[in-house]
Amino acid sequence: MDFNGFDQSGRPGAGSTRSVKVMIAGGFGTGKTTMVRSVSDIKPLTTEETLTQASADVDHLIGVADKTETTVSLDFGKIAINDDLILYLFGTPGQERFWFLWNGLFKGALGAIVLVDTRRLASSFRAIEEMERQDVPFVIALNKFPDSKEHPVDEIRDALDISPHTPVVECDARDRNSSRDVLIALIRHLKERSTVAPVALETR
Numbered sequence: 001m002d003f004n005g006f007d008q009s010g011r012p013g014a015g016s017t018r019s020v021k022v023m024i025a026g027g028f029g030t031g032k033t034t035m036v037r038s039v040s041d042i043k044p045l046t047t048e049e050t051l052t053q054a055s056a057d058v059d060h061l062i063g064v065a066d067k068t069e070t071t072v073s074l075d076f077g078k079i080a081i082n083d084d085l086i087l088y089l090f091g092t093p094g095q096e097r098f099w100f101l102w103n104g105l106f107k108g109a110l111g112a113i114v115l116v117d118t119r120r121l122a123s124s125f126r127a128i129e130e131m132e133r134q135d136v137p138f139v140i141a142l143n144k145f146p147d148s149k150e151h152p153v154d155e156i157r158d159a160l161d162i163s164p165h166t167p168v169v170e171c172d173a174r175d176r177n178s179s180r181d182v183l184i185a186l187i188r189h190l191k192e193r194s195t196v197a198p199v200a201l202e203t204r
Contacts, residue, residue: 017084021108022186023136024075024091026115027123031143031173032091033075035115039179040077040089074105079183087183092127106130111190112138113182115173118148121159128160139167139189141182 024032036044075091090105106112112131116124131138140162142148153168162168169185172178 017086019086019088020110020187022087022089022183023106023109023112023138024089024115025112025124025127025130025138026092027117027120027125027127029120030115030117030124032115035113035141035143035171035173035179035182036075036077036089036091038174038176039079039183041079042077044075044077044089046075046091079180081180081184081187085187087187106134106136109136111186112136113141113186114138115141115143116156116160117145118142118151118156119145121156124160128162137186137190137193139169139182139186141169141171141173143171143173 024035026032033046037046074093075089077089077091078086079089080086090109092105114124114127114131128138128140130136140156140160142156157164157166157168167185167189169182171182
């Protein structure tokens with residue numbers, strides 16, 4: 001695995017800090033902006049714009065009728081997992097008309113979280129396909145919504161057609177601790193996939 005996404009200051013074990021670029025992807029309305037906002041240590045940069053009637057034919061609101069804003073470029077946040085590891089978070093736009101931005105956003109990313117709304121699994125198919133196409137390791141995060149139904153993980157895995165080695169975790173993107181746990185699950189997944197640059201996971 002290519003660990004060029006790590007920026008290392010100094011020698012490992014000598015007070016060095018690693019910074020990692022992580023993508024937050026998923027379909028329209030799956031909670032990407034919410035997750036970046038909830039978990040970021042800094043005030044996140046967001047590019048949310050109000051949904052208008054002019055976008056009614058292109059931004060399909062089935063299952064997300066209460067959504068009033070949409071990301072038109074990217075979301076950006078930052079979180080320190082511990083004293084040695086900083087994650088830079090880049091949230092992707094979910095609508096098909098903004099997918100052309102994805103190639104640039106994925107450059108240098110070490111891993112990704114794909115947020116999934118179990119009420120609308122198909123909305124995240126494109127994000128999963130993009131991870132596999134660009135060979136970006138990822139975890140699936142099942143974002144809980146008030147009317148979400150419980151499904152066995154094996155059924156979700158089969159429906160999404162993902163590898164048995166891809167972690168699937170539940171989360172509430174509104175909750176900082178829950179979102180942070182998903183990020184830690186991703187870092188663990190990256191560590192398991194490579195022995196090139198082990199990452200200490202002791203949390204504060």
